[in-house]
Amino acid sequence: MEETIIQLLKRVKQQRPLVHNITNMVVMNNTANALLALGASPVMVHSPSEVQEVVDLAQALVLNIGTISEQTAEAMLIAAEHANNNGKPWVLDPVGAGISAFRNDLLANLLELRPTIIRGNASEIMSLYNVQQATTKGVDSTADSAAAVDSGKGLQQQTGSVICISGKVDYILSDQRLAEVRNGHAMMTQVTGLGCSATALIGAFIGVTGQVFDAAVAGVSILSLAGELAAGRSAGPGSLQVNLYDELYCLDEDTLKKHLQITCHGV
Ligand SMILES: Nc1ncnc2c1ncn2[C@@H]1O[C@H](COP(=O)(O)OP(=O)(O)OP(=O)(O)O)[C@@H](O)[C@H]1O
Ligand SMILES: Cc1ncsc1CCO
Ligand SMILES: [Mg+2]
Numbered sequence: 409m410e411e412t413i414i415q416l417l418k419r420v421k422q423q424r425p426l427v428h429n430i431t432n433m434v435v436m437n438n439t440a441n442a443l444l445a446l447g448a449s450p451v452m453v454h455s456p457s458e459v460q461e462v463v464d465l466a467q468a469l470v471l472n473i474g475t476i477s478e479q480t481a482e483a484m485l486i487a488a489e490h491a492n493n494n495g496k497p498w499v500l501d502p503v504g505a506g507i508s509a510f511r512n513d514l515l516a517n518l519l520e521l522r523p524t525i526i527r528g529n530a531s532e533i534m535s536l537y538n539v540q541q542a543t544t545k546g547v548d549s550t551a552d553s554a555a556a557v558d559s560g561k562g563l564q565q566q567t568g569s570v571i572c573i574s575g576k577v578d579y580i581l582s583d584q585r586l587a588e589v590r591n592g593h594a595m596m597t598q599v600t601g602l603g604c605s606a607t608a609l610i611g612a613f614i615g616v617t618g619q620v621f622d623a624a625v626a627g628v629s630i631l632s633l634a635g636e637l638a639a640g641r642s643a644g645p646g647s648l649q650v651n652l653y654d655e656l657y658c659l660d661e662d663t664l665k666k667h668l669q670i671t672c673h674g675v
Contacts, residue, residue, distance in 0.1 A: 409587065409672045413626045414661050416613050421447035425615030428466035429608060430454050430484050432474025432503060435601030438649065439472075439608040445656035446630070448612035454480050459487040463496055467615030470608055471523075473514060474503035474547065481514045488521045497524040497614040497623075500569075501607040504547045506535030519567055524614060525624050526563065527572035527607045530556035537563040548597070553577055561675075570624045572610070574603045578628045581675070582621040589625070590669035591632035593639035599649045606631040625670065633667055634659060 426449045431439055436452055443450040453462045456479065463469055469491045471484045491498045500523040502515055515536060528536065529549035537559035553575025560571040560581050573579040578589040596602045610627030617623050638651035 409622075409625060409670050410665060410668050412619075412622050413629060413668065414664050416617060416622065416626045417446075417630065417659065417664070419616040420612050423467075423616050424449045425467035425612055426451060426465055427468050427470060427608065427611040427615055428453060428459075428462050428487070429470045429472065429611070430459065430480060430487060431470065431472035431501075431604065431608070432476075434474060435472070435604040438601050439605050441653055442605040442631070442656060443608050443612055445653040446609055446612055448609075448615070450608070454483055456483040456486055459483050460490045463487050463490045464494065466496065468611040469496055469498035470501070470611040471498060471518065472501040472503055472604055472607060473511060474501070474604065476511060476514060481510075484514070485517060485521070488518060488523070492521060497620070499523060499525045499527065499607055499610050499614060501604055502526065502528045502532045502536055503604065505532040507546065522567055523569045524620055525570045525572065525610055526567070527574065527603070527610060527624070527628070529553070529574050529603055533563060533571065533573045534559045537566070549575060553579055557581070570620050572606070572624050572628050574606060574628065578632055580621065580624045580628055584674060585621055585672060586675050587621075587625045587670055587672040589629045589632055590671075591629060591636045591667065593636045595639045595642070595645060595648055596635040598645040599652075602631065602635055602652075605652075625672070629668055629670055630656070630659065633664070637663075637667065
């Protein structure tokens with residue numbers, strides 16, 4: 409898997425895929441910067457009147473419902489349907505799943521459109537699969553990622569999507585494989601939007617390969633590793649956020665070989 413990720417990172421830097429993000433107001437800037445630091449090209453376009461044309465231009469679409477409004481919800485449904493009709497991959501970040509009926513209704517509609525990949529924290533994945541089990545508080549998880557693996561498997565079967573569950577260990581599930589990523593650092597939970605940044609990076613990787621599972625593992629593991637390396641030289645969350653971009657920018661083959669901690673097996 410490490411070798412695949414090295415090749416995919418090279419491809420992102422060479423091809424600079426355009427990633428169309430309809431995302432939340434909190435992370436708009438940091439996810440654009442994370443994509444640029446990786447070598448991809450972000451564009452944030454939210455108007456229902458514009459999204460179809462931009463989906464046509466982009467190699468991948470990322471939908472993040474963190475600060476959803478009626479208008480962005482409409483834009484997301486138009487964009488996802490257009491992506492499906494035109495064979496474009498799209499990634500869903502179900503931020504705050506379970507916190508309101510409006511959000512849950514939108515998520516139900518988006519799930520029916522079958523995202524290529526879904527990435528959320530443990531509470532969000534549990535809520536998406538089975539509202540009763542959810543321990544939703546807001547946008548931060550109240551559950552350990554391991555506790556959401558069964559919900560992730562159920563969600564995978566229901567949607568056909570590749571599912572990523574973030575936390576101390578990141579899990580990536582397809583119908584055939586399960587990857588566990590042990591990179592990361594607890595300080596990352598004290599910077600907003602690093603999960604959202606993982607989702608955006610997945611958008612870059614799915615923009616350069618048809619191998620959905622590989623793209624998901626690449627996005628998750630690269631963000632987790634960059635965060636881990638940044639945390640190692642940061643006094644706190646402020647410098648972690650800034651150092652993360654430098655780490656993403658500097659990631660090379662040797663660093664990936666030395667530090668990636670991924671185990672991958674069949675299911
Ligand atoms: N306890 C932890 N120990 C080590 N790394 C962690 C831990 N929790 C999260 N991480 C790292 O942070 C990344 C983002 O995970 P997190 O679960 O915080 O996302 P999130 O809740 O969706 O974030 P946001 O909504 O703010 O974008 C993970 O992929 C992992 O690398
Ligand atoms: C804090 C917050 N509130 C809505 S979206 C968001 C960013 C993390 O997902
Ligand atoms: Mg999140």
